[in-house]
Amino acid sequence: MSTMKKSFSHLVLPLSVMALLIIINLVKGADYFRITMVNGALYGNIPNILFGASELVILSIGMTLVTASSRGQDISIGESATITSAIFVQYVLQASEVTPLTIVVAFLLSCVGGLVLGAFNGTLVSIFKVQPMVASLILFTGGRSIAFMIDGKLSPILANDISNKIGTVIPGIPIQTPIILTVVFIVLIAVVFKTTNLRLYVETVGINPNAARLNGINPKKIIFLTFLIMGFCSAVAGFIAVNKAGRHDSVNLLKLIMMDAILAVAIGGNSLGGGKFSITGSIIGAYTIEMLNRTLLRLEIEPAMIKVFKAIFIIILMVVASPVARAYFTKVLDKVRSSNKRKESIPKDAHIPTTNIAVKKEE
Amino acid sequence: MLSEIILEMKDISKSFPGVKALDSVDFKLRKGEIHALMGENGAGKSTLIKIITGVYEKDAGLITLQGEPIHFKTPQEAQDKGIGTVYQEIMLCSNLTVAENMFIGRSHGPVVNWKQMNEKAEQLLASLGIPASPMQELSSCSLAVQQMIAIARAVDMDCKILILDEPTSSLDEDEVHKLFELMRELKDRGVGIIFITHFLEQVYEISDRTTVLRNGKLVGEYETASLPQIELISKMLGNVLEDITKLKKHEPVVTDTSVPVFEGIGLSSVAGVRPFNFAIQKGEVNGFAGLLGSGRSESARAIFTADKVTGGEVKMKGKRVKIKTPLHAIKQGIGYLPEDRKGDGIIADLSVRDNIILTLQVLKGFFKPFSLKQAEEFADDYIEKLNIKTPTANTPIRSLSGGNQQKVILARWLLTHPEYLILDEPTRGIDVGTKVEIQKLVIQLANEGMSVTFISSEIGEMIRTCSRLIVMKDREIVGELRGTDLTENDVMNVIAKGGRNA
Numbered sequence: 001m002s003t004m005k006k007s008f009s010h011l012v013l014p015l016s017v018m019a020l021l022i023i024i025n026l027v028k029g030a031d032y033f034r035i036t037m038v039n040g041a042l043y044g045n046i047p048n049i050l051f052g053a054s055e056l057v058i059l060s061i062g063m064t065l066v067t068a069s070s071r072g073q074d075i076s077i078g079e080s081a082t083i084t085s086a087i088f089v090q091y092v093l094q095a096s097e098v099t100p101l102t103i104v105v106a107f108l109l110s111c112v113g114g115l116v117l118g119a120f121n122g123t124l125v126s127i128f129k130v131q132p133m134v135a136s137l138i139l140f141t142g143g144r145s146i147a148f149m150i151d152g153k154l155s156p157i158l159a160n161d162i163s164n165k166i167g168t169v170i171p172g173i174p175i176q177t178p179i180i181l182t183v184v185f186i187v188l189i190a191v192v193f194k195t196t197n198l199r200l201y202v203e204t205v206g207i208n209p210n211a212a213r214l215n216g217i218n219p220k221k222i223i224f225l226t227f228l229i230m231g232f233c234s235a236v237a238g239f240i241a242v243n244k245a246g247r248h249d250s251v252n253l254l255k256l257i258m259m260d261a262i263l264a265v266a267i268g269g270n271s272l273g274g275g276k277f278s279i280t281g282s283i284i285g286a287y288t289i290e291m292l293n294r295t296l297l298r299l300e301i302e303p304a305m306i307k308v309f310k311a312i313f314i315i316i317l318m319v320v321a322s323p324v325a326r327a328y329f330t331k332v333l334d335k336v337r338s339s340n341k342r343k344e345s346i347p348k349d350a351h352i353p354t355t356n357i358a359v360k361k362e363e
Numbered sequence: 364m365l366s367e368i369i370l371e372m373k374d375i376s377k378s379f380p381g382v383k384a385l386d387s388v389d390f391k392l393r394k395g396e397i398h399a400l401m402g403e404n405g406a407g408k409s410t411l412i413k414i415i416t417g418v419y420e421k422d423a424g425l426i427t428l429q430g431e432p433i434h435f436k437t438p439q440e441a442q443d444k445g446i447g448t449v450y451q452e453i454m455l456c457s458n459l460t461v462a463e464n465m466f467i468g469r470s471h472g473p474v475v476n477w478k479q480m481n482e483k484a485e486q487l488l489a490s491l492g493i494p495a496s497p498m499q500e501l502s503s504c505s506l507a508v509q510q511m512i513a514i515a516r517a518v519d520m521d522c523k524i525l526i527l528d529e530p531t532s533s534l535d536e537d538e539v540h541k542l543f544e545l546m547r548e549l550k551d552r553g554v555g556i557i558f559i560t561h562f563l564e565q566v567y568e569i570s571d572r573t574t575v576l577r578n579g580k581l582v583g584e585y586e587t588a589s590l591p592q593i594e595l596i597s598k599m600l601g602n603v604l605e606d607i608t609k610l611k612k613h614e615p616v617v618t619d620t621s622v623p624v625f626e627g628i629g630l631s632s633v634a635g636v637r638p639f640n641f642a643i644q645k646g647e648v649n650g651f652a653g654l655l656g657s658g659r660s661e662s663a664r665a666i667f668t669a670d671k672v673t674g675g676e677v678k679m680k681g682k683r684v685k686i687k688t689p690l691h692a693i694k695q696g697i698g699y700l701p702e703d704r705k706g707d708g709i710i711a712d713l714s715v716r717d718n719i720i721l722t723l724q725v726l727k728g729f730f731k732p733f734s735l736k737q738a739e740e741f742a743d744d745y746i747e748k749l750n751i752k753t754p755t756a757n758t759p760i761r762s763l764s765g766g767n768q769q770k771v772i773l774a775r776w777l778l779t780h781p782e783y784l785i786l787d788e789p790t791r792g793i794d795v796g797t798k799v800e801i802q803k804l805v806i807q808l809a810n811e812g813m814s815v816t817f818i819s820s821e822i823g824e825m826i827r828t829c830s831r832l833i834v835m836k837d838r839e840i841v842g843e844l845r846g847t848d849l850t851e852n853d854v855m856n857v858i859a860k861g862g863r864n865a
């Protein structure tokens with residue numbers, strides 16, 4: 001029982017934040033959970049959150065792995081996704097006729113692009129021991145220019161039927177496609193965790209790379225692998241994002257999404273210093289952030305002020321979740337517990353006289 | 364003079380999830396006394412001192428320092444009040460310099476005078492005879508030197524109380540003597556010293572009084588001199604220990620003398636061992652003897668390629684094999700229990716179970732995870748076999764006592780059933796009872812055909828278990844001893860005679 005409780009303790013924070021947001025939303029309007037059917041698909045606040053958070057969820061999963069193994073963050077994920085989706089769009093646009101096969105090939109090509117970008121960051125981090133943030137700063141800075149070069153022009157439009165279906169709904173299926181794709185992706189990741197030792201290896205490397213090496217795990221390979229996975233996540237996120245948008249905007253596509261992804265990892269109860277991790281936490285964290293964004297919109301806060309509110313919210317959250325605050329809470333809890341337990345306390349002055357003399361002598 | 368109590372603890376209790384680490388324990392420390400705190404692994408010794416210094420919050424009880432109730436919230440506060448502490452696990456920053464490690468956090472005021480700090484460090488290092496320079500990065504120092512630096516950091520000449528939790532676990536006789544001299548000097552100044560160790564001889568050599576804990580409960584407080592060793596042991600263990608001197612010495616069951624299980628020719632590594640030849644037969648237990656810095660650990664690391672090997676060749680059962688990484692070595696059937704448990708051994712945040720199965724899992728492969736049930740069986744099996752004290756197999760290894768962590772790492776290697784197992788200080792931090800168990804286990808494994816290299820700073824322990832001792836000095840082999848009636852003197856003689864500056 002107690003071990004069960006323990007293994008879920010890291011989910012307390014994201015879940016309680018989520019609960020808080022739901023309460024705020026319910027106070028604002030009792031119809032928060034209302035779902036309506038439009039053109040055969042479900043719409044409403046909750047589906048919108050699930051829809052809106054798709055890319056963030058996928059990127060948070062990759063970010064969690066990178067953080068766990070390399071003890072640092074990849075800040076180039078939005079740029080990587082922009083590059084990979086540029087490859088996707090470029091291939092689709094040059095095809096004379098867009099068939100499902102075109103889309104699949106284009107997607108696979110963009111995945112290859114993602115893996116190359118992941119390998120680039122991964123090589124810098126694992127072999128050249130560059131700090132992850134510094135390593136990914138290169139793509140962060142240059143990535144959008146690269147995407148623009150691949151595109152060749154500003155914002156090419158993806159005006160084909162299949163893209164439209166991928167970005168919105170497939171007729172006959174009541175759930176928006178990006179939500180389905182996200183679920184498929186999560187299942188895929190779950191299968192990977194089930195059938196491999198990815199978790200054990202990544203956590204071992206993140207906690208103690210020296211010991212990992214002495215037990216036959218090559219930390220460089222594992223760190224590299226997590227960056228490859230990150231690259232793949234970027235490609236999938238880019239694919240969803242560009243089909244949702246219906247055009248490829250090299251300047252704004254998934255702009256600054258790494259901030260939210262890192263935040264999702266942190267809200268999910270993961271240490272940004274690497275080691276043990278919880279993918280479930282990060283996923284919940286990602287949905288929480290989307291919920292927060294939409295809550296601020298729903299509260300009709302002035303767009304200019306939204307960022308400020310978000311910042312304040314995050315600061316409070318991070319302080320509450322910080323190790324210092326946690327240690328303080330456990331100490332307070334300990335105290336409450338021990339003061340309850342304490343037996344009839346020993347009369348204090350019973351043993352003081354002897355020791356008092358000791359003090360005087362020493363002074 | 365002996366009756367002046369500086370520190371008194373009454374009715375101290377502390378529970379962790381699943382364990383009652385301390386149960387109404389009383390403890391008294393007098394001025395100018397050296398007080399040994401004894402007990403098996405997991406008895407609660409480290410917990411007791413961490414409660415004094417504010418690392419842990421006590422559940423119940425009262426602590427008074429010179430008559431005044433105290434309640435430190437952080438270890439820093441304790442340090443400021445004159446309680447210097449060396450914790451069992453070295454808590455230094457490996458990427459800072461030696462001098463920084465000695466003084467940072469202790470200086471008053473935000474400005475650090477680097478020049479002065481380095482000079483002070485130089486003096487302190489010299490006075491304690493620590494072979495390190497102030498500007499050196501800590502990670503480049505050996506474990507023993509790091510331990511000495513941790514001691515130097517804790518020792519403030521004006522402190523009232525000095526707490527030493529297994530400070531001698533990686534030290535040689537010489538260093539231990541230096542430490543004891545220092546302790547005696549502090550004692551003469553009226554400092555009260557709490558000393559935790561698993562070396563009984565050290566307790567009798569230095570301590571005035573002994574407090575024994577067992578399973579979190581106080582057994583009693585005794586004058587060390589009037590407590591016979593056998594009685595001390597039985598008080599610690601709760602039963603009588605078989606006489607270790609009667610431990611049957613192992614004779615190798617060599618089946619085929621011509622082909623060694625492992626043979627290294629001209630091995631050298633980046634850690635600076637001079638090229639050496641070494642071979643071990645099936646079922647043989649050998650030891651690398653030598654003082655600290657003699658290269659005994661470095662040689663072991665070279666065999667396992669824990670350090671990058673720069674030359675030489677390796678044969679397993681007569682066949683040439685390429686061993687370039689620890690993974691190759693593990694696949695060839697070599698196991699290595701590292702000297703530095705915290706740095707190279709434990710995966711602190713992972714569970715005892717994951718720590719036990721880790722290497723076997725790596726051997727099995729990335730795509731073939733053990734089922735949870737299988738992993739649990741392995742873990743439970745070894746938890747029972749080695750008598751590892753842990754609330755559950757799911758408990759993170761970092762919350763185990765030091766000695767029990769060591770047993771987990773040992774279990775990890777035993778689970779892989781290596782043909783050749785290198786044990787570098789396997790009994791470090793392990794209590795007397797378990798020490799005997801481990802020595803017996805080594806001999807039993809050898810009888811079953813495993814080859815074992817056993818390295819220990821306790822020469823006596825090696826003499827008891829090894830049938831052949833390879834003596835090292837200045838990073839090279841200077842002699843070899845065989846026989847059933849070796850004494851420590853024999854070993855010391857070879858060390859004294861051998862080497863370059865002989």
Ligand SMILES: Nc1ncnc2c1ncn2[C@@H]1O[C@H](COP(=O)(O)OP(=O)(O)OP(=O)(O)O)[C@@H](O)[C@H]1O
Nearest residue numbers: 379384404405406407408409410762763764765766
């Ligand atoms: N942080 C912690 N969380 C949970 N349990 C703990 C923690 N620290 C210690 N314990 C448990 O408390 C008990 C006492 O541990 P302690 O470290 O005090 O033993 P010890 O006497 O110092 O042993 P050793 O000789 O092996 O160092 C052990 O059962 C240990 O598992």
Ligand SMILES: [Mg+2]
Nearest residue numbers: 409451764765
């Ligand atoms: Mg201890």
